[in-house]
Amino acid sequence: MHINPLHPPTPKDHDNVITWDNLSGAAISLSIANLSHAQNKPIIVITSDIHAAEKLFHELKFFLNEDENILLFSDRETLPYDHFSPHEDLTSERLHILSQLPNIKRGIVITSISTLMHRLPPKSFLTAHQFCWKIKDSVDLSKIQKELTDSGYRRVEQVIQHGEFAVRGAIIDIFPMGSDTPYRIELFDNEIDSIRQFDIDTQKSISKINEMNLLPAHEFPLTEEAIAHFRTQWRAKFSGNPAESPVYQTISKGQPIGGIEYYLPLFFEKCVTFFDYCPINSVSVSVSVGVSGSNAAEQFWNEIKTRYTQLNIDKTRPLCEPEETFIPVPELFTKLKNFTQIKINSPTPTHTPTLLIDHRQKNPIINLQNFIATNPGKILICAESTGRREILLDLFKRNHLDVQCVENWSAFLHSHSHSRFLTIAPISEALFLPEEKIFLLTETQLFGHAIIPTHRAKKRAQDPDSIIRSLAELQIGALIVHIDHGIGKYSGLEKIITDNIESEYVTLEYADADRVYVPIYALHLISRYASQNPEQVALNKLGTYQWEKTKEKAAKQIRDIAADLLRIYAEREATKGFAFPKPNEDFFAFRQAFPFEETIDQRTAIDAVIDDMCKKKCMDRLVCGDVGFGKTEVAMQAAFLAAINGKQVVVLVPTTLLANQHVQNFQDRFSEWPIKIGILSRLQSTKIQNETIEKIKTGKIDIIIGTHKLLNQKIEYKDLGLLIVDEEHRFGVQQKERIKSLRAHVDILTLTATPIPRTLNLSMSGMRDLSIIATPPQKRLSIKTFIHEFDAGLIREAILRETMRGGQVYFLHNEVATMPTMIEKLQDIVPEVSMTFAHGQMPEKILEKTMADFYHQRFQVLITSTIIESGIDIPSANTIIINDANQFGLAQLHQIRGRVGRSHHQAYAYLLVKSLKTITKDAERRLEAISTLEDLGVGFQLATHDLEIRGAGELLGEAQSGQMESIGFSLYMELLDETVKALKAGKKPPDTFSRAHEPDINLHISALFPDNYIHDVHTRLMLYKRLSTCENSDATQNIKSEIIDRFGLLPEPAQHLFSIAHLKLQAKKLGIHKIEVNKQFGYLHFNDKPNINPKIIIELIQQHHKNYQLSGKNILRFVSVEKPDERIHLVDALLNKLS
Known part of the structure; x- marks a missing residue:
């Protein structure tokens, strides 16, 4: 029918x-x-x-x-x-x-x-544990708490997820099951005075409502009666002693x-x-x-x-x-x-014509246009996302196909003004209704495959600067470096009222319990102190020359290092590289053929790489992204641009296994294009290797993939234009030196999941350009991570729960000598699963076959060494057990853990240690860091954690580690960055460092974020820090709009804060280092060489001698006003006159 x-x-x-x-x-x-x-x-x-x-x-x-x-x-x-x-x-x-x-x-x-x-x-269970609370309801606080507990809600300090509640005096925060937002209930005596929705991240109330409904927190009860029933049923049903059951x-x-x-x-x-x-x-x-x-x-x-x-x-x-x-x-x-x-019933496949878009044709959409011509009626083309819709719109526009965008199916059916429409819809198969003359087309027909949409992650990683320099995670007692006073302890934010004016200060404690109060507009003077052994660091003593001497010593060493760095990179800056032509139709066709939707970060990284390649200067860009977040696609698009323009591309990887996988991926991606891809591997015969080297020399291979053998100076390239390095930190010293020597001659793109500290901070010192991909692909779940002592029962459960759902397990045991013993032990624990093993000391051909067998699911468990660390992609492996996890560095643990969780299934990582009591403090901190960072896209933050845990000695060699310890890693990097900039500009770096050149502005008005506006201390501190380090008005405006969006319209003290930030930028441009204004008079303190025309000051004094006077050589005194807002406008107008 x-x-x-x-x-x-x-x-x-x-x-x-x-x-x-x-x-x-x-x-x-x-x-x-x-x-x-x-x-x-x-x-x-x-x-x-x-x-x-x-x-x-x-x-x-x-x-x-x-x-x-x-x-x-x-x-x-x-x-x-x-x-x-x-x-x-x-x-x-x-x-x-x-x-x-x-x-x-x-x-x-x-x-x-x-x-x-x-x-x-x-x-009846849901009915019994369902509540409705309304404004003006009479309630009993203790009764509410019991009802919540009986319904399975957990009491916590701060509510962040479903099923939690918190009580603070007469305020109850709760995140009910079935609700999209948490609620804040405020009591007045025994009456509900208000119910407000609030934001989880900022903890700030959003809007008021009149009533809220509450469901139980679980699909089971935990009341006293229910537990009694459970106990009775258990004893009646199961034999054995209930006291021996942890469940019971x-x-x-x-x-x-x-x-x-x-x-x-x-x-x-x-x-x-x-x-x-x-x-x-x-x-x-x-x-x-x-x-x-x-x-x-x-x-x-x-x-x-x-x-x-x-x-x-x-x-x-x-x-x-x-x-x-x-x-x-x-x-x-x-x-x-x-x-x-x-x-x-089982559906029959729809036979729909293929309307493939072919970018190699003069008119790539000819098939679609022919279909439209022969099928009069209404046509709706479905794009998977807004981004895909824009790509199609652009394509249709370029090829003179007029389409109209509609919001949904209903709008399409009821629109009679047009016959061709475009919409966003998750439809993968076409729909033809010839009797009604309605045709629904999908991207599968246009591109030959479905475009897999990537939904944006709810939480985005911060930009690199804020991750490193932000004070957002600062805890009381954390070590801080003040550029003028040295190393102290953070004691919190403190409000001080002077002459009825409220101001907020960061309080730092120094030796002998001395204190320094840092105004919120001067937070550019402080940074976090990162060191290997923070508990052993001595606080500086105020009022001595100790800190100045320490800075001078560090400054001298930093100047030497900066000079060395500049020598390394000067050649790259000076040498003219090859400027690739701007991307053409072919490039956009290749880009559109990517079978997934690019994430925002991925798109940004690709655009940055292509932009670099089109410049005359040689590219040296580091793309940092978590495992599986799409770095390879960035590399492929760069390789395509190089190869299509006649340049050869080398893709350098640390292992043969990874080289083989890359070759397969590249061949699949480039299959439609006349680009030859080759591999050079030790597993090949000498004859094949020689043939490959000859093809490289004659240009018969466009993209060559392989290990460090490709760096051999005997290999001649016909015209090398791009070097892609995957996981540079896995290569040895000689290989790194060879890569370094190539930097001045070819474009270099480095891919890494967790940059080692040196790589990371060279990027941040501006020596290399940095792109971060922090948006996870669609359906990528965070990896649940557990730390546990070695336990046979736990291992059995972990392996079986994975293999039962058709998955595979990595068991990482990094001692090759004891691997046979471990295999026997595991076979005793789970005899029903099939196992094999792999390590780096096996003959490569056997190793390759073993990995191929595991990839094709001929074995369920792979007992392995760290050989799996780099790049092997097995989507069905979603559990990893890491034995003796305390022996690994944080970056390595993160890399290894990233081998699982590459599909939409929940992945699990078990970090096993012999004894939790005997591992070192350092190892304990590493394991804690990795277990708390379950979120996706944490690779970048993880590298910075690693710096704090391992110390920064490796950054630029052991000789510098002492100076890094003495002034702290963040300040060390900041000073290195400033010295490099000074040397680049041909200026002499200072003998020591201070921030006296930042203008000090005091208008004697309240300028802060009030508690009732932003009540989270960490949030306020982070925003104060960001505002104090703004270098232009665009940056301050961006922060201002962000804050209004998050917290609402600015209260008056917050408005003053932004006004002062604006004045500070103006003063800095003019060479004014201090502005002091009270109700009666104001004073501008000029630098020795201000950026002001003296004639303007003279005219000002001559024309308005009652209002303006010079006080001493470098101070301009002027008459002030009483009202704060008028005072701000007065100073702003004066600075505008002077500029």
Whole structure:
């Protein structure tokens, strides 16, 4: 039967099952959307897996109107009988839908077969733990706290995620399950005075509301009655002593354990199913894509039984029977029969014409234009994102195809002013409705493959400068360097009132408990002190010459280092390199063929690299991005620009394994282009190596990939234009020297996941240009990281939970001599999994075969040395166990951990040590740092952590480490940067360093961020620091707009703060080092050589001698005004006159 997706057959009340045949792709979602329009009932859509459910959810959102209800009931994303619980955000979504479901009158709920097969808490549980609080309600604070605790909410100091609450006096902060934002409840006596939404990051209230709803924090209860019921059920069900079970003991104390959801039957008299929450008049729609619903259910049931059999051997963690925790297949389909059913049978593929865009043709969109000409009607072209839409718009415009943009499907249907439209929609398969003359085209037809959209990460990494120099993470007691006073301790922000004027100061403590108060406008004078052993650092003594002598000594050494650095890089600056032509159509065609959407950071990095290559100066750029964040694509686009313009490209990698992988990736990416790619490897025969070297010499290879063998001076290049270095810090001294010698002659692009300190800080000293890619790709989850002592039970669980979901495991053991013993031990722990091993001392051909076998999933566990550290990409490996993790550096741990988590599955890293009690303090700090930085895109911050932990001795050689320790790493780098700039400009660097040249401005007015405006001390401190270091008005305006956006309109003291920042910039340009203004008089203190025409000052005094007078040689006195705002305008106008 032919189904028209615009008017699909709807079930009559007496129909029990109807079938929709011959539907596929977007036709399925459009049909369901129109069913929803026609039915005044809830529609439950069931897919064969959660991936299909998510795809359908996004498509339906496009086809439905904005006001129509559509929900996705997600999977828990844990394995049957897992020892992990779902993420709080996931539980929040699930509880939100379960609470809404019984009362839904109309709308669509989408879920998968496996999700339906989990038993759920009864509806009465949600009802009992659901609250509604309104303004003016009478409440009891202690009763509220008990209700929250009984509902599973955790009390914390600061609320940041779902299921948490905090109490501060008469204020309660809470992040309810099912809510997008947390709430702040303020009590007046026993009455709710206000309810406000607030921002998690700033902790600032956003808007007021009149009432809020509260759901339980979990899908299980933790009340005293529920725990008593759990204990009774446990003892009745399981044999053995409950006192020996950590599960029983922990839950008995009212604390949830990982995987508690699989003990749900012990908390209730009877668990229910998802169908028990659905209104009885619901219509169920079963969508079978590839595999039928019954097959998918059978597969999942078999997995449940297998997991039960394998895991039910641990007597301390007995399991509930599968039938108690999950719904057997016959019961599932019996439940379905209670509802009107629509079945969409296995879809037939839609035969749609290929309309490939071919950039090599004079008219690349000729196929699309021919289709439009032969198919009169309305055509809608779907782009995956705003960025993709703009690319298509530009392409169509250049080739004279007129299209009109529309917001959604409804706008397209109701628009009659045009026939060709473009929209943003997550549709991957075309939809043809020839009878209605409607054609929906997708990027798959235009480009030959789907463009995978990359959704922007919610949190972005900061720019390099703020990561290093920001004071945002400063804790009380942290060491600080003041450029004039030396090393002290940060004691906090302090407000001081003088003459009724409130000012804020950073308080620093020095030796003998002396204190220095640093005004907030002078925070450019302080920086964090980073050292290897901060606890052993002595504070400076005020009022002595000790600090000045230390600075002079450091300054002398810094001048020598700066001169050496300049010699190294002078040749690069002086030598004219090859300026590549600006990118042409070919380059943009290559760029558009990238099968993913570029992230913002990736796009910025690519643009910067291409811009560098088009300059006459040789490029030397470092691209720093976490593992898997798209650095290779940056390299490929650079390589394409070089190769298409007749230059050869060398891609240098640290290992043969990585070289092989790069060759495959490059060949795939360049397959459509006449660019020859080759590899030079020790694994090749001498004959092949010689042939390859000859092809390099004659220019028959455009892009050559290999290890350090490519740096051999015997190899002659016909015309080398670009050197791409992957993980430079993995190469030896000789190779680095050779790379250094090439820097002055060819463009060099260095890729790294975690730059070593030297590389990082040469970038930051302006010697090399730096790009950071900190946006994770789509669906890339952060890696859950655990520190644990070596434990056979933990290792078994970690390996099985990965292999049970079809994944693979790296077990990193870096002692080759003891590897056979470790393999035997692991085989005893998990005899049922297949294992192999790999290390750098194996013959390379055997090593290559081993890695190929693991890549093709012929083995489940790879016991390996650090050979996996660089670049080997195995998406199915999502668990890594690192033995003796305390033996590794932080940068290396991060690099190794990055081998997992390269797909959308949750990845796990286990850092094992022999004993947590005996590891060194240094190793403990490294492990703590890596375990706390689970966020994606932390590679850059991690390198700076490494500097603090390991010390900065390696930065420029051991001889300098003493001076770095004496003045601190941040200040050392700042002074080095200033010295380099001075030498570059041909100026003599100063003998010591001070910041006296920064103008000191005191207008005797309150200029600060009030507590009630920005009440987080760290946030205020960071913003004060940023504002004090602004070098132009654009920078201050950017901060101002950011603050208004985050915190609202500026209060008067904050407005004054920005006004003073503006005056400071003006004063600095004019050569005024101090401005002092009170209610009566003002004083401008000029430098010895101010940047002011003396005639202006003379005319000012002559024309307004009552208001202006010279006081001494370098001071201009003027009459002031009483009101603060007028005082600011007076000084601003005076500085404008002088300029």
